Amino acid sequence: xxxxxxxIWVIAYRELLRFARExxxxxxxxxxxxxxxxxxxEGLKRQIGAFxxxxxxxxxxxxxxxxxxxxxxxIFSGLSVVWDREIGFLKEVLVSPLNRSGVVLGKAxxxxxxxxxxxxxxxxxxxxxxxxxxxxxxxxxxxxxxxLSLSLAGFGLLIxxxxxSQQSFQLLVQMVVFPLTFLAGVFFPVNNVPRWMExxxxxxxxxxxxxxxxxxxLAGEVSRLPSGSGHPIIGVTVxxxxxxxxxxxxxxxxxxxxxxxxxxxxxxxxx
Amino acid sequence: MTKETTDEQRSDSMRAKSxxxxxxxxxxxxxxxxxxxxxxxxxxxxxxxEDGEVFGFLGPNGAGKTTTISMLCTLLKPSAGRAxxxxxxxxxxxxxxxxxIGLVFQDPTLDEYLTAIQxxxxxxxxxxxxxxxxxxxxxxxxxxMELWDRRDSSVREYSGGMKRRLEIARGLLHHPHILFLDxxxxxxxxxxRHRIWRYVLDLRRREGLTIFLTTHYxxxxxxxxxxxxxxxxxxVALDRPDVLKDSLGGDLVTLRTENGAxxxxxxxxxYGLTGSVEDDTVSFSVPHADEFLPELLxxxxxxxxxxxxxxxxxxxxxxxxxxxxxxxxRASSNEPHRRYVxxxxxxxxxx
Numbered sequence: 001x002x003x004x005x006x007x008i009w010v011i012a013y014r015e016l017l018r019f020a021r022e023x024x025x026x027x028x029x030x031x032x033x034x035x036x037x038x039x040x041x042e043g044l045k046r047q048i049g050a051f052x053x054x055x056x057x058x059x060x061x062x063x064x065x066x067x068x069x070x071x072x073x074x075i076f077s078g079l080s081v082v083w084d085r086e087i088g089f090l091k092e093v094l095v096s097p098l099n100r101s102g103v104v105l106g107k108a109x110x111x112x113x114x115x116x117x118x119x120x121x122x123x124x125x126x127x128x129x130x131x132x133x134x135x136x137x138x139x140x141x142x143x144x145x146x147x148l149s150l151s152l153a154g155f156g157l158l159i160x161x162x163x164x165s166q167q168s169f170q171l172l173v174q175m176v177v178f179p180l181t182f183l184a185g186v187f188f189p190v191n192n193v194p195r196w197m198e199x200x201x202x203x204x205x206x207x208x209x210x211x212x213x214x215x216x217x218l219a220g221e222v223s224r225l226p227s228g229s230g231h232p233i234i235g236v237t238v239x240x241x242x243x244x245x246x247x248x249x250x251x252x253x254x255x256x257x258x259x260x261x262x263x264x265x266x267x268x269x270x271x
Numbered sequence: 272m273t274k275e276t277t278d279e280q281r282s283d284s285m286r287a288k289s290x291x292x293x294x295x296x297x298x299x300x301x302x303x304x305x306x307x308x309x310x311x312x313x314x315x316x317x318x319x320x321e322d323g324e325v326f327g328f329l330g331p332n333g334a335g336k337t338t339t340i341s342m343l344c345t346l347l348k349p350s351a352g353r354a355x356x357x358x359x360x361x362x363x364x365x366x367x368x369x370x371x372i373g374l375v376f377q378d379p380t381l382d383e384y385l386t387a388i389q390x391x392x393x394x395x396x397x398x399x400x401x402x403x404x405x406x407x408x409x410x411x412x413x414x415x416m417e418l419w420d421r422r423d424s425s426v427r428e429y430s431g432g433m434k435r436r437l438e439i440a441r442g443l444l445h446h447p448h449i450l451f452l453d454x455x456x457x458x459x460x461x462x463x464r465h466r467i468w469r470y471v472l473d474l475r476r477r478e479g480l481t482i483f484l485t486t487h488y489x490x491x492x493x494x495x496x497x498x499x500x501x502x503x504x505x506x507v508a509l510d511r512p513d514v515l516k517d518s519l520g521g522d523l524v525t526l527r528t529e530n531g532a533x534x535x536x537x538x539x540x541x542y543g544l545t546g547s548v549e550d551d552t553v554s555f556s557v558p559h560a561d562e563f564l565p566e567l568l569x570x571x572x573x574x575x576x577x578x579x580x581x582x583x584x585x586x587x588x589x590x591x592x593x594x595x596x597x598x599x600x601r602a603s604s605n606e607p608h609r610r611y612v613x614x615x616x617x618x619x620x621x622x
Contacts, residue, residue, distance in 0.1 A: 003366075009396075010396040010397050013393075013396070014393055018382070018384055021384055084382075087379075087380075087383060088379050088380040088381075089380055089382045091376060091380045092380040092382075092394070095344065095345070095346060095369060095374055096369065096394075097369045097370050097397070098397050
């Protein structure tokens with residue numbers, strides 16, 4: 001076990017060191033969600049407002065943007081594997097006595113910590129967009145962001161372990177990420193769309209991540225609305241059952257564990 | 272994953288100094304072979320490297336040098352045969368082998384976005400170098416490699432020679448028993464090459480290292496205690512460099528005369544020498560050519576237009592053994608496993 005644990009922390013340490021040394025990466029990972037916020041909240045406020053009955057559109061969308069940027073960044077952490085392979089550094093890692101499970105989990109942990117940092121910065125900016133943030137929200141959000149980013153890092157690492165060039169990684173990931181984020185209820189509630197889209201959205205694991213984060217933010221708002229068997233804008237209703245926050249997180253976590261195990265197997269096959 | 276369990280049972284600060292008993296070879300290869308599809312990159316190679324030796328693999332590009340070193344370093348599984356390094360089997364005890372060796376690859380494997388010292392620290396953590404010796408060891412090796420003053424520079428800003436020195440320092444951080452150097456001076460200028468060699472030989476003296484290296488530079492091979500000459504996946508000779516050169520029968524003499532064929536005939540009847548003719552120039556080997564040549568010239572019936580003497584080089588040995596020169600890149604074109612397709616990343620899997 002000691003070799004696994006050492007692998008986790010050594011690799012995570014280097015991921016963070018790399019992140020800290022790359023100012024463009026820090027800047028771009030923070031700018032992207034801000035641009036999304038400004039463009040979408042200002043541009044769509046009037047048009048989409050109607051979907052999100054009873055809740056201000058910006059307040060509805062903000063948690064979605066947090067979930068989306070955490071996810072995208074976590075998935076792109078897989079790019080670091082491809083990059084390491086291209087510069088040769090992966091060889092240094094693979095010939096070391098570190099065990100492969102540790103290497104994969106370390107990469108995922110590094111990505112999760114970076115995602116956490118990013119979401120905290122976004123929370124700090126939330127008041128500027130008119131989204132209130134309380135300490136309770138911050139505390140509840142941390143574990144959710146952590147699970148979500150570990151899971152999606154698993155997805156990124158699984159792809160990264162198989163890709164030989166950064167271009168092919170980026171192409172493939174973008175092809176997957178865009179439909180994934182657009183059909184995850186970031187911009188509109190998934191319970192209120194055409195049937196086919198509803199099915200796709202509810203099969204999309206990211207939907208549950210978005211919902212979990214949104215529930216934390218909108219807990220106060222929703223309780224003020226007339227209650228019924230679920231609410232049109234929060235909770236994902238599957239076969240008549242509306243998920244709770246815990247169920248959302250558990251679902252994402254189980255899927256993430258499967259993806260990470262897949263990534264470990266894929267890594268073990270190398271060298 | 273199962274391979275790693277043995278490694279987990281070992282303690283963190285394990286230095287793997289214990290394995291080989293004194294006098295026993297530290298590396299042995301027995302009928303080692305590796306195929307890539309239908310290409311036989313290494314065929315049936317056997318050798319043993321003694322403790323404390325500088326052992327070189329000399330051969331042209333594509334001869335199977337990197338493939339052999341990769342098998343010894345657990346990066347490639349042999350298709351046939353066995354090898355042990357520091358007393359551990361390269362297939363059965365991968366983690367132990369990895370802990371006992373330092374590796375410097377042909378292609379750089381540094382993280383250029385980190386500083387030099389961060390690269391070394393990463394390595395020290397990864398190999399579990401104990402905290403008590405870590406910083407001292409890093410400083411000692413960086414000072415030795417004359418990099419200490421530049422320890423906080425990004426590796427990006429390093430020159431090719433500095434990078435190579437940093438990689439050698441890194442390879443030694445965890446006190447390995449054996450240092451593997453794959454073409455350690457490839458692409459470096461002669462001055463830098465010379466310097467790297469000074470460091471390597473210095474290190475051997477200080478640390479009692481065994482060094483296994485591959486090269487296609489003849490002058491570099493001269494620094495080795497013993498060399499194995501490898502061609503098309505086979506060892507064609509293995510001995511001390513001077514013994515190999517002496518095996519050619521002494522110094523190499525070239526004579527340009529009015530008639531090459533006649534000159535060779537004369538040499539053969541008078542002195543029993545054999546040689547080769549190219550146009551009007553005869554080449555042959557003879558011991559102590561410096562004494563032989565004046566004697567020859569005094570009585571030689573043909574007019575000698577030019578005469579030359581030189582000590583044989585390892586390239587001459589190679590030429591004599593294989594019929595082609597080490598310098599031409601013949602081999603690289605018929606060794607498909609070394610032709611890289613696509614991105615540089617592929618290299619890792621291929622060789």
